[in-house]
Protein backbone atom coordinates (compact mmCIF):
# COMPACT_ATOMS: atom_id res chain seq x y z
CA UNK A 465 0.00 0.00 0.00
CA UNK A 466 2.90 2.38 0.67
CA UNK A 467 3.72 2.87 -2.97
CA UNK A 468 0.14 3.76 -3.83
CA UNK A 469 -0.96 7.37 -4.23
CA UNK A 470 -2.49 8.40 -0.94
CA UNK A 471 -6.20 8.57 -0.34
CA UNK A 472 -7.47 11.89 -1.44
CA UNK A 473 -4.44 12.88 -3.51
CA UNK A 474 -5.07 14.92 -6.62
CA UNK A 475 -8.27 15.85 -8.35
CA UNK A 476 -7.40 15.33 -11.98
CA UNK A 477 -10.36 13.04 -12.61
CA UNK A 478 -12.94 15.37 -11.19
CA UNK A 479 -15.81 16.92 -13.12
CA UNK A 480 -18.68 18.73 -11.45
CA UNK A 481 -21.83 17.27 -12.97
CA UNK A 482 -23.58 19.74 -15.14
CA UNK A 483 -27.19 20.28 -14.17
CA UNK A 484 -29.04 17.94 -16.50
CA UNK A 485 -31.58 19.74 -18.66
CA UNK A 486 -34.86 18.59 -17.21
CA UNK A 487 -37.95 18.45 -19.31
CA UNK A 488 -40.08 18.60 -16.16
CA UNK A 489 -39.66 18.70 -12.39
CA UNK A 490 -40.19 15.74 -10.10
CA UNK A 491 -43.90 15.03 -9.56
CA UNK A 492 -45.69 14.38 -6.25
CA UNK A 493 -46.11 10.64 -7.03
CA UNK A 494 -42.39 10.45 -7.87
CA UNK A 495 -41.52 12.09 -4.54
CA UNK A 496 -43.75 9.57 -2.77
CA UNK A 497 -41.99 6.78 -4.67
CA UNK A 498 -38.57 8.08 -3.62
CA UNK A 499 -39.62 7.80 0.03
CA UNK A 500 -41.83 4.73 -0.26
CA UNK A 501 -39.58 2.89 2.22
CA UNK A 502 -40.88 5.21 4.97
CA UNK A 503 -43.25 3.43 7.33
CA UNK A 504 -46.71 4.28 6.09
CA UNK A 505 -49.14 6.06 8.40
CA UNK A 506 -46.39 7.75 10.40
CA UNK A 507 -46.27 11.54 10.54
CA UNK A 508 -42.50 12.08 10.28
CA UNK A 509 -42.04 15.63 11.38
CA UNK A 510 -38.62 15.09 12.87
CA UNK A 511 -36.34 15.11 9.86
CA UNK A 512 -33.92 17.04 12.05
CA UNK A 513 -32.79 14.07 14.11
CA UNK A 514 -31.96 11.40 11.57
CA UNK A 515 -32.62 12.93 8.15
CA UNK A 516 -33.95 10.91 5.24
CA UNK A 517 -32.55 9.35 2.09
CA UNK A 518 -34.43 8.91 -1.20
CA UNK A 519 -34.57 5.58 -2.97
CA UNK A 520 -32.51 6.73 -5.96
CA UNK A 521 -29.62 7.64 -3.63
CA UNK A 522 -29.98 4.36 -1.74
CA UNK A 523 -29.84 2.53 -5.10
CA UNK A 524 -26.66 4.40 -6.00
CA UNK A 525 -25.18 3.49 -2.63
CA UNK A 526 -26.02 -0.18 -3.19
CA UNK A 527 -24.16 -0.06 -6.52
CA UNK A 528 -21.04 1.26 -4.79
CA UNK A 529 -21.31 -1.48 -2.18
CA UNK A 530 -21.59 -4.11 -4.91
CA UNK A 531 -18.63 -2.69 -6.80
CA UNK A 532 -16.57 -3.17 -3.65
CA UNK A 533 -17.79 -6.71 -3.14
CA UNK A 534 -17.26 -7.61 -6.80
CA UNK A 535 -13.56 -6.71 -6.84
CA UNK A 536 -12.34 -5.33 -3.52
CA UNK A 537 -8.68 -4.90 -4.46
CA UNK A 538 -9.51 -3.01 -7.61
CA UNK A 539 -12.03 -0.91 -5.70
CA UNK A 540 -9.57 -0.11 -2.94
CA UNK A 541 -6.68 0.87 -5.22
CA UNK A 542 -8.48 2.54 -8.12
CA UNK A 543 -12.00 3.53 -7.22
CA UNK A 544 -12.44 4.50 -3.59
CA UNK A 545 -9.80 7.20 -3.47
CA UNK A 546 -10.97 8.94 -6.61
CA UNK A 547 -14.59 8.66 -5.53
CA UNK A 548 -13.94 10.35 -2.21
CA UNK A 549 -11.94 13.14 -3.85
CA UNK A 550 -14.80 13.66 -6.29
CA UNK A 551 -17.30 13.96 -3.42
CA UNK A 552 -15.01 16.39 -1.58
CA UNK A 553 -14.67 18.47 -4.71
CA UNK A 554 -18.42 18.71 -5.16
CA UNK A 555 -18.82 19.77 -1.53
CA UNK A 556 -15.95 22.24 -1.85
CA UNK A 557 -17.78 23.92 -4.70
CA UNK A 558 -21.11 23.79 -2.91
CA UNK A 559 -19.82 25.48 0.27
CA UNK A 560 -17.49 27.88 -1.57
CA UNK A 561 -14.26 26.59 -0.02
CA UNK A 562 -11.00 27.64 -1.69
CA UNK A 563 -9.28 24.30 -1.72
CA UNK A 564 -10.42 20.68 -1.78
CA UNK A 565 -7.71 19.95 0.78
CA UNK A 566 -9.65 22.05 3.27
CA UNK A 567 -12.61 19.65 3.04
CA UNK A 568 -12.61 16.26 4.76
CA UNK A 569 -15.33 13.65 4.89
CA UNK A 570 -16.04 12.11 8.28
CA UNK A 571 -18.88 10.03 9.67
CA UNK A 572 -20.78 12.70 11.56
CA UNK A 573 -20.65 15.92 13.54
CA UNK A 574 -19.63 14.01 16.67
CA UNK A 575 -16.46 12.82 14.94
CA UNK A 576 -15.71 16.38 13.82
CA UNK A 577 -16.16 17.63 17.39
CA UNK A 578 -13.68 15.00 18.60
CA UNK A 579 -11.18 16.16 15.95
CA UNK A 580 -11.42 19.79 17.01
CA UNK A 581 -11.53 19.21 20.76
CA UNK A 582 -8.67 16.71 20.75
CA UNK A 583 -6.57 19.44 19.12
CA UNK A 584 -7.54 21.85 21.91
CA UNK A 585 -6.78 19.20 24.54
CA UNK A 586 -3.33 18.58 23.03
CA UNK A 587 -2.49 22.26 23.33
CA UNK A 588 -3.34 22.22 27.01
CA UNK A 589 -1.27 19.07 27.50
CA UNK A 590 1.68 20.60 25.65
CA UNK A 591 1.56 23.67 27.91
CA UNK A 592 0.59 25.99 25.05
CA UNK A 593 -2.66 26.88 26.83
CA UNK A 594 -2.93 27.82 30.50
CA UNK A 595 -5.22 26.78 33.30
CA UNK A 596 -7.56 29.79 33.06
CA UNK A 597 -8.01 29.42 29.32
CA UNK A 598 -11.43 28.33 28.21
CA UNK A 599 -13.86 27.07 25.60
CA UNK A 600 -17.07 29.08 25.20
CA UNK A 601 -20.42 27.91 23.88
CA UNK A 602 -24.13 28.40 24.36
CA UNK A 603 -25.77 26.26 27.04
CA UNK A 604 -27.72 24.35 24.40
CA UNK A 605 -24.63 23.15 22.49
CA UNK A 606 -25.25 19.54 21.48
CA UNK A 607 -24.82 17.25 24.53
CA UNK A 608 -22.44 14.90 22.68
CA UNK A 609 -20.21 17.86 21.85
CA UNK A 610 -20.23 18.88 25.52
CA UNK A 611 -19.11 15.34 26.37
CA UNK A 612 -16.14 15.79 24.03
CA UNK A 613 -15.12 18.83 26.05
CA UNK A 614 -15.52 16.77 29.20
CA UNK A 615 -13.39 14.00 27.69
CA UNK A 616 -10.62 15.99 26.00
CA UNK A 617 -10.42 19.50 27.44
CA UNK A 618 -11.42 19.74 31.09
CA UNK A 619 -9.18 16.85 32.29
CA UNK A 620 -6.13 18.76 31.01
CA UNK A 621 -7.04 22.04 32.69
CA UNK A 622 -9.38 23.83 30.28
CA UNK A 623 -12.46 25.54 31.64
CA UNK A 624 -15.85 25.95 30.04
CA UNK A 625 -18.05 29.02 29.72
CA UNK A 626 -21.71 28.32 29.02
CA UNK A 627 -23.75 31.24 27.77
CA UNK A 628 -27.51 31.01 28.27
CA UNK A 629 -29.19 31.26 24.88
CA UNK A 630 -32.30 33.40 25.30
CA UNK A 631 -35.38 31.37 24.43
CA UNK A 632 -37.95 32.13 23.20
CA UNK A 633 -35.87 34.57 21.26
CA UNK A 634 -36.96 37.60 19.27
CA UNK A 635 -33.82 39.04 17.78
CA UNK A 636 -30.13 38.47 17.12
CA UNK A 637 -29.31 41.42 19.36
CA UNK A 638 -30.49 39.46 22.42
CA UNK A 639 -28.02 36.74 21.46
CA UNK A 640 -25.10 39.12 20.86
CA UNK A 641 -25.61 40.76 24.26
CA UNK A 642 -25.49 37.43 26.11
CA UNK A 643 -22.51 36.23 24.13
CA UNK A 644 -20.46 39.38 24.77
CA UNK A 645 -21.07 38.96 28.50
CA UNK A 646 -19.85 35.36 28.27
CA UNK A 647 -16.67 36.47 26.53
CA UNK A 648 -16.02 39.00 29.30
CA UNK A 649 -16.27 36.17 31.81
CA UNK A 650 -13.74 34.21 29.75
CA UNK A 651 -11.25 37.04 29.86
CA UNK A 652 -11.53 37.56 33.61
CA UNK A 653 -8.74 35.98 35.73
CA UNK A 654 -6.40 36.79 32.83
CA UNK A 655 -7.59 33.73 30.94
CA UNK A 656 -7.96 33.51 27.17
CA UNK A 657 -10.84 32.08 25.23
CA UNK A 658 -9.18 29.48 23.06
CA UNK A 659 -12.20 28.14 21.24
CA UNK A 660 -15.78 29.22 20.61
CA UNK A 661 -18.23 26.50 19.62
CA UNK A 662 -21.19 28.00 17.80
CA UNK A 663 -24.08 25.97 16.48
CA UNK A 664 -25.32 27.26 13.16
CA UNK A 665 -28.71 25.77 14.00
CA UNK A 666 -29.09 24.75 17.61
CA UNK A 667 -30.71 21.42 18.22
CA UNK A 668 -32.91 21.93 21.27
CA UNK A 669 -34.38 24.47 21.31
CA UNK A 670 -33.84 24.98 17.59
CA UNK A 671 -32.79 28.46 16.49
CA UNK A 672 -30.61 29.69 13.62
CA UNK A 673 -27.71 31.56 15.21
CA UNK A 674 -26.16 34.60 13.50
CA UNK A 675 -22.82 32.82 13.26
CA UNK A 676 -21.14 35.26 10.90
CA UNK A 677 -21.64 38.16 13.29
CA UNK A 678 -20.85 36.07 16.35
CA UNK A 679 -17.55 35.13 14.70
CA UNK A 680 -16.81 38.80 14.07
CA UNK A 681 -17.35 39.41 17.80
CA UNK A 682 -15.01 36.50 18.57
CA UNK A 683 -12.30 37.98 16.35
CA UNK A 684 -12.67 41.43 17.93
CA UNK A 685 -12.43 39.89 21.39
CA UNK A 686 -9.33 37.81 20.64
CA UNK A 687 -10.87 34.32 20.64
CA UNK A 688 -8.26 31.99 19.11
CA UNK A 689 -10.45 29.68 17.03
CA UNK A 690 -14.10 29.18 16.15
CA UNK A 691 -15.74 25.84 15.45
CA UNK A 692 -19.16 26.12 13.86
CA UNK A 693 -21.30 23.07 14.51
CA UNK A 694 -23.57 23.21 11.48
CA UNK A 695 -24.87 19.66 11.99
CA UNK A 696 -28.28 20.70 10.62
CA UNK A 697 -27.10 23.26 8.12
CA UNK A 698 -26.28 21.91 4.67
CA UNK A 699 -29.50 21.45 2.75
CA UNK A 700 -31.49 23.69 5.08
CA UNK A 701 -29.39 26.87 5.04
CA UNK A 702 -27.12 28.43 2.48
CA UNK A 703 -23.59 27.59 3.63
CA UNK A 704 -20.73 29.73 2.36
CA UNK A 705 -17.75 28.91 4.52
CA UNK A 706 -15.69 31.88 3.34
CA UNK A 707 -18.46 34.30 4.16
CA UNK A 708 -19.02 32.66 7.57
CA UNK A 709 -15.30 32.80 8.40
CA UNK A 710 -14.99 29.99 10.98
CA UNK A 711 -11.77 28.04 11.48
CA UNK A 712 -13.77 24.80 11.44
CA UNK A 713 -17.21 24.16 10.02
CA UNK A 714 -18.95 20.79 10.15
CA UNK A 715 -22.24 19.78 8.63
CA UNK A 716 -23.95 16.42 8.41
CA UNK A 717 -24.99 15.46 4.92
CA UNK A 718 -27.42 12.88 6.18
CA UNK A 719 -29.80 15.27 7.94
CA UNK A 720 -30.96 17.74 5.28
CA UNK A 721 -28.83 16.84 2.27
CA UNK A 722 -30.35 13.42 1.61
CA UNK A 723 -27.23 11.29 2.09
CA UNK A 724 -27.52 7.79 3.51
CA UNK A 725 -26.48 7.38 7.13
CA UNK A 726 -23.97 8.73 7.75
CA UNK A 727 -21.56 11.28 6.35
CA UNK A 728 -20.50 14.81 7.24
CA UNK A 729 -17.96 17.25 5.88
CA UNK A 730 -15.48 19.07 8.07
CA UNK A 731 -14.05 22.25 6.58
CA UNK A 732 -10.81 23.65 7.97
CA UNK A 733 -9.97 27.20 7.05
CA UNK A 734 -6.36 26.76 6.02
CA UNK A 735 -3.58 24.26 5.48
CA UNK A 736 -1.87 24.89 8.81
CA UNK A 737 -5.09 23.89 10.58
CA UNK A 738 -5.53 20.85 8.32
CA UNK A 739 -2.11 19.53 9.25
CA UNK A 740 -2.60 20.22 12.96
CA UNK A 741 -5.72 18.11 13.47
CA UNK A 742 -6.15 14.36 13.33
CA UNK A 743 -8.90 11.86 12.83
CA UNK A 744 -9.65 10.23 16.19
CA UNK A 745 -9.34 6.78 14.59
CA UNK A 746 -5.67 6.42 13.68
CA UNK A 747 -4.82 4.33 10.65
CA UNK A 748 -2.21 4.08 7.85
CA UNK A 749 -2.65 7.67 6.74
CA UNK A 750 -1.93 9.28 10.12
CA UNK A 751 0.10 12.44 9.61
CA UNK A 752 -0.87 12.93 5.98
CA UNK A 753 -3.39 15.71 6.59
CA UNK A 754 -6.96 15.38 7.79
CA UNK A 755 -8.68 14.77 4.42
CA UNK A 756 -6.27 11.91 3.69
CA UNK A 757 -6.40 10.49 7.21
CA UNK A 758 -10.21 10.58 7.12
CA UNK A 759 -10.43 8.87 3.74
CA UNK A 760 -9.05 5.66 5.24
CA UNK A 761 -9.86 4.83 8.83
CA UNK A 762 -9.52 1.10 8.28
CA UNK A 763 -11.63 -1.36 6.31
CA UNK A 764 -15.30 -0.40 6.43
CA UNK A 765 -18.20 0.63 4.22
CA UNK A 766 -17.39 3.99 2.58
CA UNK A 767 -20.37 3.95 0.22
CA UNK A 768 -22.24 6.82 1.94
CA UNK A 769 -19.30 9.08 1.07
CA UNK A 770 -19.48 8.18 -2.60
CA UNK A 771 -23.02 9.20 -3.48
CA UNK A 772 -22.72 13.00 -3.48
CA UNK A 773 -23.15 13.07 -7.26
CA UNK A 774 -26.37 11.04 -6.96
CA UNK A 775 -27.63 13.41 -4.26
CA UNK A 776 -27.07 16.36 -6.58
CA UNK A 777 -28.89 14.49 -9.35
CA UNK A 778 -31.82 14.01 -6.96
CA UNK A 779 -32.05 17.58 -5.70
CA UNK A 780 -31.71 18.96 -9.21
CA UNK A 781 -35.00 17.28 -10.15
CA UNK A 782 -36.74 19.85 -7.92
CA UNK A 783 -37.56 23.34 -9.06
CA UNK A 784 -34.67 25.55 -7.94
CA UNK A 785 -32.56 22.52 -6.89
CA UNK A 786 -31.50 22.46 -3.25
CA UNK A 787 -32.10 26.21 -2.87
CA UNK A 788 -35.69 25.69 -3.98
CA UNK A 789 -36.09 22.79 -1.56
CA UNK A 790 -34.72 24.88 1.31
CA UNK A 791 -37.04 27.77 0.56
CA UNK A 792 -40.15 25.57 0.32
CA UNK A 793 -39.23 23.69 3.51
CA UNK A 794 -38.76 26.97 5.34
CA UNK A 795 -42.01 28.47 4.06
CA UNK A 796 -43.98 25.32 4.86
CA UNK A 797 -42.54 24.81 8.35
CA UNK A 798 -43.34 28.44 9.24
CA UNK A 799 -46.86 28.05 7.86
CA UNK A 800 -47.43 24.83 9.79
CA UNK A 801 -45.86 26.32 12.93
CA UNK A 802 -48.20 29.28 12.77
CA UNK A 803 -51.17 26.99 12.17
CA UNK A 804 -50.30 24.95 15.31
CA UNK A 805 -49.59 28.01 17.48
CA UNK A 806 -52.89 29.51 16.45
CA UNK A 807 -54.84 26.34 17.18
CA UNK A 808 -53.18 25.87 20.59
CA UNK A 809 -53.21 29.57 21.51
CA UNK A 810 -49.42 29.60 21.94
CA UNK A 811 -46.38 31.12 20.26
CA UNK A 812 -43.44 30.32 18.00
CA UNK A 813 -40.10 30.01 19.78
CA UNK A 814 -38.41 32.39 17.36
CA UNK A 815 -39.39 34.67 14.50
CA UNK A 816 -39.44 32.90 11.10
CA UNK A 817 -36.21 34.54 9.98
CA UNK A 818 -34.44 32.78 12.87
CA UNK A 819 -35.37 29.33 11.66
CA UNK A 820 -34.61 27.21 8.60
CA UNK A 821 -36.52 23.94 8.10
CA UNK A 822 -37.34 23.39 11.78
CA UNK A 823 -39.35 25.60 14.11
CA UNK A 824 -40.30 25.50 17.78
CA UNK A 825 -43.99 25.78 18.64
CA UNK A 826 -45.24 26.30 22.19
CA UNK A 827 -47.47 23.56 23.63
CA UNK A 828 -50.56 24.54 25.62
CA UNK A 829 -49.62 25.12 29.27
CA UNK A 830 -52.57 22.92 30.33
CA UNK A 831 -50.56 19.86 29.21
CA UNK A 832 -48.18 20.58 32.12
CA UNK A 833 -44.82 19.79 30.58
CA UNK A 834 -42.92 20.31 33.84
CA UNK A 835 -39.74 18.26 33.37
CA UNK A 836 -37.55 16.54 30.79
CA UNK A 837 -39.29 13.35 31.84
CA UNK A 838 -42.69 14.82 30.93
CA UNK A 839 -41.31 15.92 27.57
CA UNK A 840 -40.01 12.42 26.84
CA UNK A 841 -43.28 10.87 27.99
CA UNK A 842 -45.27 13.04 25.59
CA UNK A 843 -42.85 12.33 22.75
CA UNK A 844 -43.14 8.57 23.31
CA UNK A 845 -46.91 8.77 23.62
CA UNK A 846 -47.23 10.59 20.30
CA UNK A 847 -44.98 8.05 18.58
CA UNK A 848 -46.34 4.84 20.10
CA UNK A 849 -50.05 5.63 20.20
CA UNK A 850 -50.44 8.04 17.31
CA UNK A 851 -47.57 7.44 14.88
CA UNK A 852 -46.25 10.98 15.22
CA UNK A 853 -42.50 11.44 15.38
CA UNK A 854 -41.68 14.80 16.89
CA UNK A 855 -39.21 15.90 19.59
CA UNK A 856 -40.49 17.81 22.63
CA UNK A 857 -38.50 20.42 24.51
CA UNK A 858 -38.96 21.35 28.15
CA UNK A 859 -38.02 24.89 29.10
CA UNK A 860 -37.66 25.23 32.88
CA UNK A 861 -39.45 28.16 34.47
CA UNK A 862 -36.90 30.79 35.35
CA UNK A 863 -39.06 33.75 36.22
CA UNK A 864 -42.72 33.27 35.51
CA UNK A 865 -43.20 37.02 34.90
CA UNK A 866 -40.96 37.00 31.84
CA UNK A 867 -42.04 33.53 30.68
CA UNK A 868 -44.29 33.39 27.66
CA UNK A 869 -47.86 32.60 28.62
CA UNK A 870 -51.01 31.28 27.03
CA UNK A 871 -54.46 31.88 28.49
CA UNK A 872 -53.98 29.25 31.22
CA UNK A 873 -50.41 29.79 32.38
CA UNK A 874 -46.73 29.71 31.48
CA UNK A 875 -45.58 27.87 28.36
CA UNK A 876 -42.90 25.36 29.34
CA UNK A 877 -43.16 22.82 26.52
CA UNK A 878 -42.43 23.13 22.80
CA UNK A 879 -42.56 20.79 19.82
CA UNK A 880 -39.75 21.02 17.30
CA UNK A 881 -41.34 20.44 13.93
CA UNK A 882 -39.41 19.82 10.71
CA UNK A 883 -40.43 20.03 7.09
CA UNK A 884 -38.83 17.98 4.33
CA UNK A 885 -39.96 17.28 0.75
CA UNK A 886 -41.93 14.16 1.74
CA UNK A 887 -44.16 15.95 4.28
CA UNK A 888 -47.71 17.06 3.75
CA UNK A 889 -50.01 19.35 5.75
CA UNK A 890 -51.82 16.22 6.99
CA UNK A 891 -48.79 15.33 9.17
CA UNK A 892 -49.07 18.57 11.14
CA UNK A 893 -52.87 18.44 11.37
CA UNK A 894 -52.52 15.01 12.93
CA UNK A 895 -50.27 16.51 15.61
CA UNK A 896 -52.64 19.43 16.11
CA UNK A 897 -55.70 17.28 16.68
CA UNK A 898 -53.90 14.74 18.88
CA UNK A 899 -52.79 17.52 21.24
CA UNK A 900 -56.24 19.11 21.13
CA UNK A 901 -57.81 15.75 22.00
CA UNK A 902 -55.54 15.42 25.04
CA UNK A 903 -56.74 18.85 26.19
CA UNK A 904 -60.35 17.93 25.59
CA UNK A 905 -59.87 14.77 27.67
CA UNK A 906 -58.28 16.81 30.47
CA UNK A 907 -55.02 14.86 30.20
CA UNK A 908 -51.70 16.21 31.42
CA UNK A 909 -48.28 14.74 30.62
CA UNK A 910 -47.95 12.86 33.90
CA UNK A 911 -51.14 10.89 33.11
CA UNK A 912 -49.72 9.51 29.87
CA UNK A 913 -48.48 5.93 29.86
CA UNK A 914 -44.74 5.60 30.38
CA UNK A 915 -43.15 3.73 27.47
Ligand SMILES: Cc1ncc(COP(=O)(O)O)c(C=O)c1O
Nearest residue numbers: 572573574606663667693695716
Ligand atom coordinates in the same frame (compact mmCIF):
# COMPACT_ATOMS: atom_id res chain seq x y z
C1 LIG B 1 -26.21 20.73 16.74
C2 LIG B 1 -25.82 19.29 16.66
N1 LIG B 1 -24.54 18.95 16.78
C3 LIG B 1 -24.12 17.68 16.69
C4 LIG B 1 -25.03 16.66 16.46
C5 LIG B 1 -24.52 15.25 16.41
O1 LIG B 1 -24.67 14.75 15.13
P1 LIG B 1 -24.21 13.27 14.82
O2 LIG B 1 -25.06 12.37 15.64
O3 LIG B 1 -24.42 13.12 13.37
O4 LIG B 1 -22.78 13.17 15.19
C6 LIG B 1 -26.37 16.94 16.33
C7 LIG B 1 -27.35 15.89 16.08
O5 LIG B 1 -28.51 16.08 15.94
C8 LIG B 1 -26.79 18.30 16.43
O6 LIG B 1 -28.07 18.63 16.35
